[in-house]
Amino acid sequence: MRMDGVGKVFAGGVTALSGMNLRVATGEFVSLLGPSGCGKSTALRLIAGLMQPTTGKVSWQGKHDSGDLGVVFQEPTLMPWATVEKNVWLPLRLRGESLPDARPRIAQALEMVGLGSFANAYPRELSGGMKMRVSIARALVTQPRLILMDEPFAALDEITRNKMNDDLLALRDRLGCTVIFVTHSVFESVYLSDRIVVMAPRPGRVAEELTVPAPRRDEEFRTSADYAAQCRAVSAALSRATGDA
Numbered sequence: 568m569r570m571d572g573v574g575k576v577f578a579g580g581v582t583a584l585s586g587m588n589l590r591v592a593t594g595e596f597v598s599l600l601g602p603s604g605c606g607k608s609t610a611l612r613l614i615a616g617l618m619q620p621t622t623g624k625v626s627w628q629g630k631h632d633s634g635d636l637g638v639v640f641q642e643p644t645l646m647p648w649a650t651v652e653k654n655v656w657l658p659l660r661l662r663g664e665s666l667p668d669a670r671p672r673i674a675q676a677l678e679m680v681g682l683g684s685f686a687n688a689y690p691r692e693l694s695g696g697m698k699m700r701v702s703i704a705r706a707l708v709t710q711p712r713l714i715l716m717d718e719p720f721a722a723l724d725e726i727t728r729n730k731m732n733d734d735l736l737a738l739r740d741r742l743g744c745t746v747i748f749v750t751h752s753v754f755e756s757v758y759l760s761d762r763i764v765v766m767a768p769r770p771g772r773v774a775e776e777l778t779v780p781a782p783r784r785d786e787e788f789r790t791s792a793d794y795a796a797q798c799r800a801v802s803a804a805l806s807r808a809t810g811d812a
């Protein structure tokens with residue numbers, strides 16, 4: 568995926584992004600980190616093809632409408648009147664697949680997020696973390712090559728969030744997909760990412776990029792001096808980007 572000189576000016580004159588360049592390699596896990604309003608969500612929506620850039624170009628090898636792309640938002644955005652299975656069916660239904668045909672893949676996607684036995688539950692019966700898992704299963708059901716996630720775990724408590732981070736890394740290893748992940752959290756970005764793209768506001772652009780060398784991502788890494796040092800480095804980059812340093 569690449570963004571070349573991408574700018575986005577909204578009607579009303581807000582320049583959300585200006586001259587943004589970004590390269591994401593196949594299989595890479597990249598986080599976009601930055602303060603509120605620096606254009607992270609705008610960048611993700613442009614990559615998703617949900618809107619067009621004002622200037623520059625966004626390109627990637629997949630097709631936007633073919634199931635090559637999965638998107639997960641901060642809110643799980645489930646249909647409350649439909650079962651978990653029918654919620655996960657949605658992207659396949661939009662492609663004209665019947666529920667009986669889609670069922671094995673829905674079951675597999677639910678299995679992958681640890682909700683194999685919840686196919687017939689309704690969203691109201693699930694915790695916040697479980698709803699987010701359903702939303703992730705819905706994004707995975709087409710077996711996308713690129714997954715875009717916009718602060719998916721921001722509303723979860725810390726223990727659930729850590730668990731979801733571990734599960735996401737396991738899923739990514741299993742599927743070999745590319746992930747672009749938007750977050751406010753330095754800790755989360757260091758734990759998850761191969762590379763962190765720190766963004767600066769007004770107008771939104773890339774300020775710095777940092778790679779995160781880590782042999783493995785697990786509890787040992789999370790509590791290590793190395794992790795703490797990398798969090799400090801990213802935090803300092805974020806301060807520089809926001810002009811506090």
Ligand SMILES: Nc1ncnc2c1ncn2[C@@H]1O[C@H](COP(=O)(O)OP(=O)(O)OP(=O)(O)O)[C@@H](O)[C@H]1O
Pocket residue numbers: 577578579581582583601602603604605606607608609610751771
């Ligand atoms: N549809 C829109 N119309 C007009 N302005 C918009 C629109 N969407 C976003 N903006 C503006 O563009 C800028 C970037 O917004 P964006 O949501 O991309 O930032 P963000 O970094 O994702 O913020 P947050 O972390 O708070 O979600 C902000 O100033 C925002 O007010």
